[in-house]
Amino acid sequence: MGVLYLVSLLLGITCMLLLDHRFRLFFWHDAKAAAIVTAVGVLFFLGWDAAGIGLGIFLRGEGTIATGILLAPELPLEEPVFLLFLTLCTMVLYTGARRLLSLAPGKRRQRERENA
Amino acid sequence: MTYLWLAFLFVAAAIVAGVVFARQGARTGESRRHWQAVGLAFAALAVLTAVFDSVMIGMELFHYDSSHILGLTVGLAPLEDFAYPLAGVVALPGLWMWLSRRRDAVAKSNLKGLVPQAILASRPVSWINTAYPFAAAMLLTTREIDWVLILGTFYFLIPYNLAMYGINDVFDYESDLKNPRKGGIEGALLQPHLHRPMLLLAALTNVPFLLVLALAGGPAAWLSLAVSAFAVVAYSVAGLRFKERPVLDSLTSSTHFVSPAVVGLAIAGADVTPGLLILLAAFFLWGMAAHAFGAVQDIEPDRQAGIGSIATVIGARRTVRLAVVLWLVAGLAMLATPWPGPLAVIIAVPYIVNCAPYWNVTDTTAARTNTAWRRFIWLNYGSGFLVTLIFILHWSLTS
Numbered sequence: 295m296g297v298l299y300l301v302s303l304l305l306g307i308t309c310m311l312l313l314d315h316r317f318r319l320f321f322w323h324d325a326k327a328a329a330i331v332t333a334v335g336v337l338f339f340l341g342w343d344a345a346g347i348g349l350g351i352f353l354r355g356e357g358t359i360a361t362g363i364l365l366a367p368e369l370p371l372e373e374p375v376f377l378l379f380l381t382l383c384t385m386v387l388y389t390g391a392r393r394l395l396s397l398a399p400g401k402r403r404q405r406e407r408e409n410a
Numbered sequence: 411m412t413y414l415w416l417a418f419l420f421v422a423a424a425i426v427a428g429v430v431f432a433r434q435g436a437r438t439g440e441s442r443r444h445w446q447a448v449g450l451a452f453a454a455l456a457v458l459t460a461v462f463d464s465v466m467i468g469m470e471l472f473h474y475d476s477s478h479i480l481g482l483t484v485g486l487a488p489l490e491d492f493a494y495p496l497a498g499v500v501a502l503p504g505l506w507m508w509l510s511r512r513r514d515a516v517a518k519s520n521l522k523g524l525v526p527q528a529i530l531a532s533r534p535v536s537w538i539n540t541a542y543p544f545a546a547a548m549l550l551t552t553r554e555i556d557w558v559l560i561l562g563t564f565y566f567l568i569p570y571n572l573a574m575y576g577i578n579d580v581f582d583y584e585s586d587l588k589n590p591r592k593g594g595i596e597g598a599l600l601q602p603h604l605h606r607p608m609l610l611l612a613a614l615t616n617v618p619f620l621l622v623l624a625l626a627g628g629p630a631a632w633l634s635l636a637v638s639a640f641a642v643v644a645y646s647v648a649g650l651r652f653k654e655r656p657v658l659d660s661l662t663s664s665t666h667f668v669s670p671a672v673v674g675l676a677i678a679g680a681d682v683t684p685g686l687l688i689l690l691a692a693f694f695l696w697g698m699a700a701h702a703f704g705a706v707q708d709i710e711p712d713r714q715a716g717i718g719s720i721a722t723v724i725g726a727r728r729t730v731r732l733a734v735v736l737w738l739v740a741g742l743a744m745l746a747t748p749w750p751g752p753l754a755v756i757i758a759v760p761y762i763v764n765c766a767p768y769w770n771v772t773d774t775t776a777a778r779t780n781t782a783w784r785r786f787i788w789l790n791y792g793s794g795f796l797v798t799l800i801f802i803l804h805w806s807l808t809s
Contacts, residue, residue, distance in 0.1 A: 299471060320506075327509035335502050339494065342420045345625060351413045351478040357470035372471075380498060387454050388503040391447035 298359035303375045310382040319389035320382070328385070335381035336374060343373060412478040417493035423621065424497035428504040434610060435508030444507060448499055455495035463487035524607050531579045531600055531608075532571040535787060540574075540670045541567035542794060543693070546801060547674030553809070558626045558677060565623065566670045569615040570642070574666060576612045578646040578653075580605045584715070623677065630676035638669035656723040659705070664697025685747040692740040692747075692754075696761075699736035700786070702729050703765055707783055709776040726776035730768045737761045750803045757793045764789060 314320045321328040346352040347368045354368045363371040432444055464485030467473065474488060482489040545563040549555065579600040600608060620639060624632050644650040645662045652662040668690060680686065705712075705721035706729050712722050721729040741758025744751050764782050771779060 299466075299469070324510045327506060330509055331502050331506045334505060335498060338420075338424075338501070339498070342416070342494070342497075345416055345420075346413065348625075349412055349416060349478070351416065351475055353473050353475060355467075355470040355472045357472075359469055360471055370471075380494065381502065383458070384451060384455060384495065384498045384502055385506065387451035388447050388499065388506070391450040392443065395443050395447055395450075 296359045297361060299357070300361055300372050300375065303372060303379050306379045307375070307382060310379065310386050313386050313390070314382075317390065317393060319393065320385045323389070331385060332378070332381050335384070336377045339377040339380065340374060343369065343377075413474065413488070413490045414480055417490045419621075421493050421497045421500070423617070424501035426617075428500040428502075430610065430613070431501070431504030431508045434606075435504060435511050437511065440507070444503065448503055451503070452496060452499045455499055456492060459492055459495050460484045460487055463491050524604055524611065527600060527604055528572055528576055528608060528611055532568070532575045536790075537567050537571050538794065539667055539790060540570055543667060543671035544674040546797075547671040547680070548678045550801060550805065551675060551678035551680040553805075558623070561619065561626075562623055562674065562677065565616075565619040566673075569619055570670070573612040573616045574642045574645070576600075576608045577643060580608055581646045581648050581651070623673070627673075627677040628679075630679075631673060634669060634672045634676045637665065638673055641665040641669060654718045656718055656720045660698040660701040660720050663701035664694050667697045668694045685751060688743055688747050689751060692743040695736045695740035695743070696758075699733040699740070699761070702736070703733040703779070703786070704783055706730055706733075706768075706771070706776050707778075707780040709773055721776070726771045726773045726779075727769075730765060730771050730779070734762055734765055734769070737765075750800050750807065753800050753803075754797065757796050760789050760792065761786070 311321070315322050320331075343352060344366075347366075352368060354364070354370055361371055365371055365374070428448075432441060436444055464487050467486040479488045479490060484492070541563050544566040545559065548559050548562065552559070583600060583602065583605070616639070620635055624635055627635075641652075641662050644652045645659075645666070646653055653659045671690065671693065675686070702720050705719040706726050708719065709721050709726055712719055720732075724732070737758045741755045741762075744754040744757075747754075764785055765779075768779050768782060
Protein backbone atom coordinates (compact mmCIF):
# COMPACT_ATOMS: atom_id res chain seq x y z
CA MET A 295 0.00 0.00 0.00
CA GLY A 296 1.49 3.28 -1.09
CA VAL A 297 0.56 6.52 -2.72
CA LEU A 298 3.76 7.12 -4.69
CA TYR A 299 2.24 6.13 -8.04
CA LEU A 300 -0.94 8.15 -7.52
CA VAL A 301 1.03 11.21 -6.36
CA SER A 302 3.37 10.90 -9.36
CA LEU A 303 0.41 10.81 -11.72
CA LEU A 304 -1.21 13.83 -10.08
CA LEU A 305 2.12 15.68 -10.30
CA GLY A 306 2.36 14.75 -13.98
CA ILE A 307 -1.17 16.05 -14.58
CA THR A 308 -0.29 19.29 -12.76
CA CYS A 309 2.76 19.75 -14.97
CA MET A 310 0.66 19.21 -18.13
CA LEU A 311 -1.87 21.78 -16.93
CA LEU A 312 0.95 24.24 -16.13
CA LEU A 313 2.27 23.88 -19.69
CA ASP A 314 -1.29 24.25 -20.98
CA HIS A 315 -1.75 27.42 -18.91
CA ARG A 316 1.61 28.91 -19.85
CA PHE A 317 1.17 28.46 -23.61
CA ARG A 318 -2.68 28.60 -23.80
CA LEU A 319 -2.70 25.26 -25.59
CA PHE A 320 -5.71 23.17 -24.64
CA PHE A 321 -8.07 23.95 -21.73
CA TRP A 322 -6.85 27.54 -21.75
CA HIS A 323 -7.51 27.72 -25.48
CA ASP A 324 -11.07 26.31 -25.70
CA ALA A 325 -12.22 24.87 -22.39
CA LYS A 326 -15.43 23.31 -23.67
CA ALA A 327 -13.84 21.51 -26.61
CA ALA A 328 -10.94 20.41 -24.38
CA ALA A 329 -13.36 18.98 -21.81
CA ILE A 330 -15.13 16.95 -24.52
CA VAL A 331 -11.83 15.67 -25.99
CA THR A 332 -10.59 14.69 -22.52
CA ALA A 333 -13.82 12.89 -21.64
CA VAL A 334 -13.88 11.05 -24.98
CA GLY A 335 -10.21 10.10 -24.61
CA VAL A 336 -10.51 8.76 -21.06
CA LEU A 337 -13.73 6.83 -21.84
CA PHE A 338 -12.20 5.37 -25.02
CA PHE A 339 -9.12 4.14 -23.13
CA LEU A 340 -11.26 2.84 -20.24
CA GLY A 341 -13.34 0.87 -22.74
CA TRP A 342 -10.12 -0.61 -24.11
CA ASP A 343 -8.97 -1.50 -20.58
CA ALA A 344 -12.33 -3.09 -19.84
CA ALA A 345 -12.08 -5.19 -23.00
CA GLY A 346 -8.52 -6.24 -22.11
CA ILE A 347 -9.52 -7.11 -18.56
CA GLY A 348 -12.58 -8.99 -19.83
CA LEU A 349 -10.39 -11.05 -22.17
CA GLY A 350 -7.97 -11.80 -19.33
CA ILE A 351 -5.00 -9.98 -20.90
CA PHE A 352 -4.45 -7.17 -18.37
CA LEU A 353 -3.61 -8.14 -14.82
CA ARG A 354 -3.10 -5.81 -11.88
CA GLY A 355 0.28 -6.00 -10.21
CA GLU A 356 0.99 -6.18 -6.49
CA GLY A 357 3.37 -3.23 -6.65
CA THR A 358 4.10 -1.59 -3.31
CA ILE A 359 3.85 1.94 -4.71
CA ALA A 360 0.14 1.54 -5.57
CA THR A 361 -2.77 2.09 -3.18
CA GLY A 362 -4.29 -1.31 -3.93
CA ILE A 363 -7.76 0.22 -4.09
CA LEU A 364 -9.78 -1.40 -6.88
CA LEU A 365 -12.61 0.26 -8.83
CA ALA A 366 -13.49 -3.02 -10.56
CA PRO A 367 -11.77 -6.41 -10.90
CA GLU A 368 -8.15 -5.81 -12.10
CA LEU A 369 -8.90 -2.05 -12.44
CA PRO A 370 -7.01 -0.05 -9.80
CA LEU A 371 -7.92 3.46 -8.69
CA GLU A 372 -4.82 4.79 -10.42
CA GLU A 373 -5.83 3.60 -13.91
CA PRO A 374 -8.36 6.34 -14.81
CA VAL A 375 -5.92 8.90 -13.38
CA PHE A 376 -3.19 7.49 -15.62
CA LEU A 377 -5.53 7.60 -18.63
CA LEU A 378 -6.36 11.23 -17.83
CA PHE A 379 -2.63 11.95 -17.74
CA LEU A 380 -2.08 10.12 -21.04
CA THR A 381 -4.89 12.07 -22.72
CA LEU A 382 -3.61 15.43 -21.41
CA CYS A 383 -0.03 14.57 -22.36
CA THR A 384 -1.13 13.59 -25.88
CA MET A 385 -3.08 16.81 -26.37
CA VAL A 386 -0.38 19.06 -24.91
CA LEU A 387 2.20 17.41 -27.17
CA TYR A 388 -0.05 17.77 -30.22
CA THR A 389 -1.13 21.36 -29.59
CA GLY A 390 2.49 22.20 -28.68
CA ALA A 391 3.72 20.64 -31.92
CA ARG A 392 1.13 22.62 -33.88
CA ARG A 393 2.35 25.80 -32.18
CA LEU A 394 5.98 25.02 -33.02
CA LEU A 395 5.14 24.17 -36.63
CA SER A 396 3.18 27.37 -37.11
CA LEU A 397 5.92 29.45 -35.49
CA ALA A 398 8.84 28.01 -37.42
CA PRO A 399 7.97 29.07 -41.00
CA GLY A 400 6.73 32.44 -39.75
CA LYS A 401 10.09 33.21 -38.16
CA ARG A 402 11.85 32.09 -41.30
CA ARG A 403 9.73 34.38 -43.41
CA GLN A 404 10.36 37.21 -40.99
CA ARG A 405 14.12 36.66 -41.25
CA GLU A 406 13.87 36.54 -45.04
CA ARG A 407 12.08 39.88 -44.99
CA GLU A 408 14.77 41.36 -42.75
CA ASN A 409 17.53 40.07 -45.05
CA ALA A 410 15.89 41.42 -48.18
CA MET B 411 -1.85 -12.74 -29.78
CA THR B 412 -5.19 -11.75 -28.22
CA TYR B 413 -3.78 -8.39 -27.11
CA LEU B 414 -2.56 -7.68 -30.63
CA TRP B 415 -6.06 -8.26 -32.06
CA LEU B 416 -7.62 -6.14 -29.34
CA ALA B 417 -5.11 -3.36 -29.99
CA PHE B 418 -5.68 -3.69 -33.72
CA LEU B 419 -9.45 -3.28 -33.26
CA PHE B 420 -9.14 -0.13 -31.15
CA VAL B 421 -6.38 1.40 -33.28
CA ALA B 422 -8.43 0.77 -36.42
CA ALA B 423 -11.44 2.48 -34.83
CA ALA B 424 -9.19 5.37 -33.77
CA ILE B 425 -7.72 5.73 -37.28
CA VAL B 426 -11.17 5.80 -38.88
CA ALA B 427 -12.37 8.38 -36.35
CA GLY B 428 -9.15 10.41 -36.68
CA VAL B 429 -9.30 10.54 -40.47
CA VAL B 430 -13.00 11.45 -40.47
CA PHE B 431 -12.49 14.15 -37.82
CA ALA B 432 -9.46 15.57 -39.64
CA ARG B 433 -11.35 15.69 -42.95
CA GLN B 434 -14.29 17.42 -41.29
CA GLY B 435 -12.24 19.67 -39.07
CA ALA B 436 -9.28 20.82 -41.15
CA ARG B 437 -9.47 24.19 -42.82
CA THR B 438 -7.99 24.41 -46.32
CA GLY B 439 -4.26 23.64 -46.15
CA GLU B 440 -4.47 22.76 -42.45
CA SER B 441 -4.49 19.02 -42.99
CA ARG B 442 -0.76 18.61 -43.71
CA ARG B 443 0.29 20.51 -40.62
CA HIS B 444 -2.21 18.53 -38.53
CA TRP B 445 -0.67 15.20 -39.50
CA GLN B 446 2.87 16.56 -39.08
CA ALA B 447 2.00 17.58 -35.52
CA VAL B 448 0.40 14.18 -34.93
CA GLY B 449 3.65 12.55 -36.09
CA LEU B 450 5.81 14.72 -33.83
CA ALA B 451 3.54 14.13 -30.84
CA PHE B 452 3.59 10.36 -31.43
CA ALA B 453 7.39 10.33 -31.65
CA ALA B 454 7.56 12.01 -28.25
CA LEU B 455 4.84 9.75 -26.81
CA ALA B 456 6.62 6.63 -28.07
CA VAL B 457 9.80 7.61 -26.24
CA LEU B 458 7.85 8.42 -23.07
CA THR B 459 5.97 5.11 -23.33
CA ALA B 460 9.19 3.11 -23.78
CA VAL B 461 10.67 4.70 -20.66
CA PHE B 462 7.72 5.01 -18.31
CA ASP B 463 5.86 1.85 -19.30
CA SER B 464 9.10 -0.04 -18.52
CA VAL B 465 9.37 1.74 -15.16
CA MET B 466 5.72 0.99 -14.33
CA ILE B 467 6.04 -2.69 -15.27
CA GLY B 468 9.38 -2.84 -13.39
CA MET B 469 7.63 -1.47 -10.30
CA GLU B 470 5.08 -4.30 -10.68
CA LEU B 471 2.14 -1.93 -11.10
CA PHE B 472 0.64 -4.28 -13.69
CA HIS B 473 1.56 -7.19 -15.88
CA TYR B 474 0.18 -9.23 -18.75
CA ASP B 475 -0.93 -12.79 -19.26
CA SER B 476 2.09 -13.95 -21.29
CA SER B 477 -0.04 -16.28 -23.43
CA HIS B 478 -1.92 -13.27 -24.81
CA ILE B 479 1.00 -11.08 -25.90
CA LEU B 480 3.45 -11.28 -28.79
CA GLY B 481 6.51 -11.24 -26.54
CA LEU B 482 8.31 -8.41 -28.38
CA THR B 483 9.25 -5.69 -25.93
CA VAL B 484 10.92 -2.29 -25.88
CA GLY B 485 12.64 -2.23 -22.51
CA LEU B 486 10.03 -4.02 -20.44
CA ALA B 487 7.11 -2.55 -22.39
CA PRO B 488 5.30 -5.01 -24.69
CA LEU B 489 5.10 -3.74 -28.25
CA GLU B 490 1.27 -3.79 -28.07
CA ASP B 491 1.33 -1.12 -25.33
CA PHE B 492 2.40 1.43 -27.92
CA ALA B 493 -1.05 1.06 -29.45
CA TYR B 494 -2.54 3.19 -26.63
CA PRO B 495 -0.62 6.39 -27.42
CA LEU B 496 -0.92 5.65 -31.14
CA ALA B 497 -4.72 5.41 -30.97
CA GLY B 498 -4.94 8.48 -28.75
CA VAL B 499 -2.73 10.65 -30.91
CA VAL B 500 -4.44 9.62 -34.14
CA ALA B 501 -8.01 10.23 -32.97
CA LEU B 502 -8.06 12.91 -30.27
CA PRO B 503 -6.27 15.81 -32.02
CA GLY B 504 -8.66 15.38 -34.97
CA LEU B 505 -11.62 15.57 -32.60
CA TRP B 506 -10.06 18.66 -31.02
CA MET B 507 -9.55 20.35 -34.38
CA TRP B 508 -13.08 19.51 -35.46
CA LEU B 509 -14.65 20.68 -32.19
CA SER B 510 -12.72 23.93 -32.03
CA ARG B 511 -13.55 24.65 -35.65
CA ARG B 512 -17.20 23.70 -35.19
CA ARG B 513 -17.37 26.19 -32.35
CA ASP B 514 -16.37 28.95 -34.71
CA ALA B 515 -19.55 30.89 -35.30
CA VAL B 516 -20.14 30.15 -38.99
CA ALA B 517 -20.06 26.38 -38.89
CA LYS B 518 -22.05 26.39 -35.69
CA SER B 519 -25.06 28.16 -37.10
CA ASN B 520 -25.02 25.85 -40.13
CA LEU B 521 -25.42 22.76 -37.97
CA LYS B 522 -28.42 24.19 -36.18
CA GLY B 523 -31.34 21.86 -36.46
CA LEU B 524 -29.29 18.77 -37.27
CA VAL B 525 -30.48 16.72 -34.31
CA PRO B 526 -34.20 17.64 -34.56
CA GLN B 527 -33.99 16.99 -38.31
CA ALA B 528 -32.27 13.67 -37.70
CA ILE B 529 -34.96 12.63 -35.23
CA LEU B 530 -37.78 13.67 -37.55
CA ALA B 531 -36.01 11.91 -40.41
CA SER B 532 -35.72 8.70 -38.39
CA ARG B 533 -39.55 8.22 -38.26
CA PRO B 534 -40.04 7.98 -34.47
CA VAL B 535 -43.44 6.39 -35.11
CA SER B 536 -41.56 3.36 -36.50
CA TRP B 537 -38.69 3.15 -33.98
CA ILE B 538 -40.44 0.37 -32.10
CA ASN B 539 -40.47 -1.81 -35.23
CA THR B 540 -36.74 -2.48 -34.98
CA ALA B 541 -36.25 -2.30 -31.19
CA TYR B 542 -39.08 -4.72 -30.43
CA PRO B 543 -37.77 -7.65 -32.51
CA PHE B 544 -34.35 -7.38 -30.85
CA ALA B 545 -35.68 -7.02 -27.30
CA ALA B 546 -38.27 -9.77 -27.70
CA ALA B 547 -35.83 -12.22 -29.29
CA MET B 548 -33.19 -11.65 -26.64
CA LEU B 549 -35.50 -11.52 -23.63
CA LEU B 550 -37.37 -14.69 -24.63
CA THR B 551 -34.03 -16.51 -24.98
CA THR B 552 -32.13 -15.30 -21.90
CA ARG B 553 -35.24 -14.62 -19.74
CA GLU B 554 -33.43 -11.80 -17.99
CA ILE B 555 -32.82 -8.10 -18.48
CA ASP B 556 -29.07 -7.45 -18.55
CA TRP B 557 -26.97 -4.53 -19.82
CA VAL B 558 -26.60 -6.06 -23.30
CA LEU B 559 -30.39 -6.22 -23.66
CA ILE B 560 -30.79 -2.60 -22.56
CA LEU B 561 -27.93 -1.36 -24.72
CA GLY B 562 -29.04 -3.33 -27.78
CA THR B 563 -32.68 -2.27 -27.42
CA PHE B 564 -31.63 1.36 -27.20
CA TYR B 565 -29.38 0.88 -30.24
CA PHE B 566 -32.14 -0.63 -32.37
CA LEU B 567 -34.62 1.94 -31.06
CA ILE B 568 -32.77 5.14 -32.00
CA PRO B 569 -29.24 5.04 -33.48
CA TYR B 570 -30.12 2.22 -35.90
CA ASN B 571 -33.10 4.21 -37.23
CA LEU B 572 -31.05 7.42 -37.36
CA ALA B 573 -28.62 5.60 -39.64
CA MET B 574 -31.24 3.80 -41.73
CA TYR B 575 -33.44 6.82 -42.45
CA GLY B 576 -30.66 9.43 -42.21
CA ILE B 577 -28.59 7.73 -44.93
CA ASN B 578 -31.79 7.15 -46.90
CA ASP B 579 -32.85 10.79 -46.79
CA VAL B 580 -29.42 12.05 -47.80
CA PHE B 581 -29.28 9.87 -50.90
CA ASP B 582 -33.01 10.27 -51.66
CA TYR B 583 -32.92 14.04 -51.65
CA GLU B 584 -33.30 14.36 -55.42
CA SER B 585 -36.23 11.98 -55.78
CA ASP B 586 -37.92 13.17 -52.57
CA LEU B 587 -38.16 16.68 -54.03
CA LYS B 588 -40.68 15.27 -56.51
CA ASN B 589 -42.71 13.36 -53.91
CA PRO B 590 -45.38 15.35 -52.01
CA ARG B 591 -45.80 12.50 -49.52
CA LYS B 592 -42.47 13.29 -47.82
CA GLY B 593 -42.17 15.91 -45.08
CA GLY B 594 -44.55 14.58 -42.43
CA ILE B 595 -45.15 11.31 -40.63
CA GLU B 596 -43.69 9.32 -43.50
CA GLY B 597 -40.43 11.18 -43.96
CA ALA B 598 -38.78 14.56 -44.15
CA LEU B 599 -36.80 16.44 -46.74
CA LEU B 600 -33.26 17.02 -45.55
CA GLN B 601 -31.53 20.29 -46.45
CA PRO B 602 -28.37 19.68 -48.54
CA HIS B 603 -26.00 21.46 -46.12
CA LEU B 604 -27.00 18.90 -43.47
CA HIS B 605 -26.17 15.90 -45.67
CA ARG B 606 -22.53 15.45 -44.61
CA PRO B 607 -23.21 16.13 -40.89
CA MET B 608 -26.10 13.66 -41.07
CA LEU B 609 -23.86 10.88 -42.41
CA LEU B 610 -21.27 11.70 -39.75
CA LEU B 611 -23.94 11.62 -37.05
CA ALA B 612 -25.13 8.23 -38.31
CA ALA B 613 -21.58 6.83 -38.18
CA LEU B 614 -20.79 8.27 -34.74
CA THR B 615 -24.02 7.03 -33.17
CA ASN B 616 -23.80 3.55 -34.69
CA VAL B 617 -20.19 2.36 -34.77
CA PRO B 618 -19.61 2.35 -30.96
CA PHE B 619 -22.82 0.35 -30.36
CA LEU B 620 -21.95 -2.12 -33.12
CA LEU B 621 -18.47 -2.65 -31.62
CA VAL B 622 -19.80 -3.20 -28.09
CA LEU B 623 -22.59 -5.53 -29.26
CA ALA B 624 -20.03 -7.46 -31.33
CA LEU B 625 -17.79 -7.82 -28.25
CA ALA B 626 -20.80 -9.10 -26.27
CA GLY B 627 -21.42 -11.95 -28.72
CA GLY B 628 -19.60 -14.57 -30.76
CA PRO B 629 -19.13 -15.14 -34.51
CA ALA B 630 -22.90 -15.57 -35.06
CA ALA B 631 -23.47 -12.11 -33.57
CA TRP B 632 -20.66 -10.61 -35.68
CA LEU B 633 -22.16 -12.06 -38.84
CA SER B 634 -25.71 -10.94 -38.07
CA LEU B 635 -24.55 -7.45 -37.04
CA ALA B 636 -22.54 -7.18 -40.25
CA VAL B 637 -25.53 -8.26 -42.37
CA SER B 638 -27.76 -5.84 -40.47
CA ALA B 639 -25.39 -2.88 -40.87
CA PHE B 640 -24.77 -3.72 -44.51
CA ALA B 641 -28.51 -3.82 -45.25
CA VAL B 642 -28.93 -0.41 -43.60
CA VAL B 643 -26.22 1.15 -45.76
CA ALA B 644 -26.79 -0.77 -49.00
CA TYR B 645 -30.50 0.05 -49.15
CA SER B 646 -29.99 3.65 -50.17
CA VAL B 647 -26.29 4.57 -50.45
CA ALA B 648 -25.15 5.82 -53.86
CA GLY B 649 -23.61 3.04 -55.92
CA LEU B 650 -25.55 0.21 -54.25
CA ARG B 651 -29.09 1.63 -54.04
CA PHE B 652 -30.71 -1.76 -53.33
CA LYS B 653 -34.01 0.12 -52.96
CA GLU B 654 -34.01 0.69 -56.70
CA ARG B 655 -33.38 -2.95 -57.57
CA PRO B 656 -36.66 -4.85 -57.85
CA VAL B 657 -37.03 -7.83 -55.46
CA LEU B 658 -33.68 -6.98 -53.83
CA ASP B 659 -35.46 -3.86 -52.50
CA SER B 660 -38.08 -5.92 -50.66
CA LEU B 661 -35.48 -8.43 -49.42
CA THR B 662 -33.27 -5.66 -48.01
CA SER B 663 -36.17 -3.79 -46.44
CA SER B 664 -37.36 -6.94 -44.70
CA THR B 665 -33.81 -7.58 -43.47
CA HIS B 666 -34.00 -4.19 -41.70
CA PHE B 667 -36.72 -5.57 -39.41
CA VAL B 668 -35.77 -9.25 -39.15
CA SER B 669 -32.02 -8.75 -38.60
CA PRO B 670 -32.46 -7.07 -35.17
CA ALA B 671 -34.28 -10.23 -34.04
CA VAL B 672 -31.51 -12.43 -35.45
CA VAL B 673 -28.88 -10.28 -33.70
CA GLY B 674 -30.80 -10.68 -30.42
CA LEU B 675 -31.00 -14.45 -30.86
CA ALA B 676 -27.30 -14.66 -31.81
CA ILE B 677 -26.08 -12.61 -28.84
CA ALA B 678 -28.32 -14.61 -26.50
CA GLY B 679 -27.04 -17.86 -28.00
CA ALA B 680 -30.48 -19.25 -28.87
CA ASP B 681 -30.91 -22.87 -30.00
CA VAL B 682 -31.78 -23.03 -33.68
CA THR B 683 -35.01 -25.05 -33.90
CA PRO B 684 -37.31 -25.62 -36.90
CA GLY B 685 -40.04 -23.64 -35.12
CA LEU B 686 -37.71 -20.65 -34.69
CA LEU B 687 -36.66 -20.76 -38.34
CA ILE B 688 -40.29 -20.89 -39.50
CA LEU B 689 -41.09 -17.93 -37.24
CA LEU B 690 -38.21 -15.90 -38.69
CA ALA B 691 -39.19 -16.89 -42.24
CA ALA B 692 -42.80 -15.80 -41.62
CA PHE B 693 -41.56 -12.51 -40.17
CA PHE B 694 -39.35 -12.07 -43.23
CA LEU B 695 -42.27 -12.68 -45.63
CA TRP B 696 -44.35 -10.20 -43.63
CA GLY B 697 -41.56 -7.61 -44.05
CA MET B 698 -41.29 -8.24 -47.79
CA ALA B 699 -45.05 -7.86 -48.20
CA ALA B 700 -44.99 -4.63 -46.20
CA HIS B 701 -42.26 -3.18 -48.37
CA ALA B 702 -43.84 -4.28 -51.66
CA PHE B 703 -47.21 -2.84 -50.70
CA GLY B 704 -45.59 0.41 -49.57
CA ALA B 705 -43.92 0.76 -52.97
CA VAL B 706 -47.25 0.65 -54.85
CA GLN B 707 -48.34 4.17 -53.82
CA ASP B 708 -45.06 5.59 -55.17
CA ILE B 709 -45.27 4.04 -58.64
CA GLU B 710 -46.02 7.33 -60.41
CA PRO B 711 -43.41 9.56 -58.68
CA ASP B 712 -40.83 6.76 -58.85
CA ARG B 713 -41.35 6.28 -62.59
CA GLN B 714 -41.19 10.04 -63.20
CA ALA B 715 -37.93 10.21 -61.28
CA GLY B 716 -36.65 7.17 -63.17
CA ILE B 717 -36.43 5.05 -60.04
CA GLY B 718 -37.07 1.32 -60.15
CA SER B 719 -38.86 -0.68 -57.45
CA ILE B 720 -40.62 -4.00 -57.25
CA ALA B 721 -43.89 -2.14 -57.92
CA THR B 722 -42.71 -0.18 -60.97
CA VAL B 723 -41.43 -3.39 -62.54
CA ILE B 724 -44.25 -5.86 -61.99
CA GLY B 725 -47.00 -3.23 -61.81
CA ALA B 726 -49.42 -2.12 -59.11
CA ARG B 727 -51.96 -4.92 -59.43
CA ARG B 728 -49.48 -7.77 -59.30
CA THR B 729 -47.55 -6.14 -56.43
CA VAL B 730 -50.68 -5.79 -54.30
CA ARG B 731 -51.62 -9.40 -55.03
CA LEU B 732 -48.08 -10.53 -54.23
CA ALA B 733 -48.20 -8.69 -50.90
CA VAL B 734 -51.55 -10.26 -49.99
CA VAL B 735 -50.22 -13.72 -50.90
CA LEU B 736 -47.01 -13.17 -48.91
CA TRP B 737 -49.03 -12.17 -45.83
CA LEU B 738 -51.24 -15.22 -46.32
CA VAL B 739 -48.23 -17.55 -46.59
CA ALA B 740 -46.60 -15.88 -43.55
CA GLY B 741 -49.79 -16.44 -41.54
CA LEU B 742 -50.19 -20.05 -42.68
CA ALA B 743 -46.51 -20.76 -41.95
CA MET B 744 -47.16 -19.92 -38.32
CA LEU B 745 -49.53 -22.93 -38.16
CA ALA B 746 -46.42 -25.11 -38.48
CA THR B 747 -44.76 -23.66 -35.36
CA PRO B 748 -45.12 -25.14 -31.87
CA TRP B 749 -47.98 -23.90 -29.68
CA PRO B 750 -48.75 -21.01 -29.08
CA GLY B 751 -47.20 -19.95 -32.40
CA PRO B 752 -50.25 -20.99 -34.52
CA LEU B 753 -52.29 -18.28 -32.79
CA ALA B 754 -50.24 -15.77 -34.80
CA VAL B 755 -52.14 -16.76 -37.94
CA ILE B 756 -54.84 -14.22 -37.00
CA ILE B 757 -52.27 -11.40 -37.23
CA ALA B 758 -52.21 -11.84 -41.01
CA VAL B 759 -55.96 -11.21 -41.28
CA PRO B 760 -56.05 -7.41 -40.72
CA TYR B 761 -53.22 -6.89 -43.24
CA ILE B 762 -55.02 -8.92 -45.88
CA VAL B 763 -58.32 -7.16 -45.15
CA ASN B 764 -56.56 -3.77 -45.33
CA CYS B 765 -55.06 -4.46 -48.75
CA ALA B 766 -57.56 -6.77 -50.41
CA PRO B 767 -59.77 -3.86 -51.63
CA TYR B 768 -56.88 -2.93 -53.92
CA TRP B 769 -56.77 -6.42 -55.46
CA ASN B 770 -57.70 -4.88 -58.84
CA VAL B 771 -55.78 -1.61 -58.51
CA THR B 772 -54.16 -0.21 -61.66
CA ASP B 773 -50.97 1.77 -62.09
CA THR B 774 -52.99 4.96 -62.54
CA THR B 775 -54.99 4.45 -59.32
CA ALA B 776 -51.95 3.18 -57.39
CA ALA B 777 -51.60 6.42 -55.40
CA ARG B 778 -54.91 5.62 -53.67
CA THR B 779 -53.24 2.78 -51.77
CA ASN B 780 -51.75 5.52 -49.57
CA THR B 781 -54.99 5.34 -47.53
CA ALA B 782 -54.25 1.70 -46.74
CA TRP B 783 -50.58 2.49 -46.11
CA ARG B 784 -51.51 5.04 -43.45
CA ARG B 785 -53.71 2.44 -41.77
CA PHE B 786 -50.84 -0.05 -42.12
CA ILE B 787 -48.52 2.06 -39.93
CA TRP B 788 -51.07 1.81 -37.10
CA LEU B 789 -51.95 -1.81 -37.80
CA ASN B 790 -48.39 -2.63 -36.81
CA TYR B 791 -49.11 -1.42 -33.29
CA GLY B 792 -52.10 -3.75 -33.08
CA SER B 793 -49.98 -6.63 -34.38
CA GLY B 794 -47.28 -5.81 -31.86
CA PHE B 795 -49.92 -6.04 -29.15
CA LEU B 796 -51.08 -9.47 -30.34
CA VAL B 797 -47.50 -10.71 -30.76
CA THR B 798 -46.75 -9.59 -27.21
CA LEU B 799 -49.77 -11.50 -25.86
CA ILE B 800 -48.60 -14.64 -27.69
CA PHE B 801 -45.06 -14.18 -26.32
CA ILE B 802 -46.42 -13.81 -22.77
CA LEU B 803 -48.43 -17.00 -23.25
CA HIS B 804 -45.30 -18.73 -24.61
CA TRP B 805 -43.29 -17.46 -21.63
CA SER B 806 -45.83 -18.74 -19.10
CA LEU B 807 -46.08 -22.11 -20.84
CA THR B 808 -42.31 -22.66 -20.93
CA SER B 809 -41.25 -21.36 -17.52
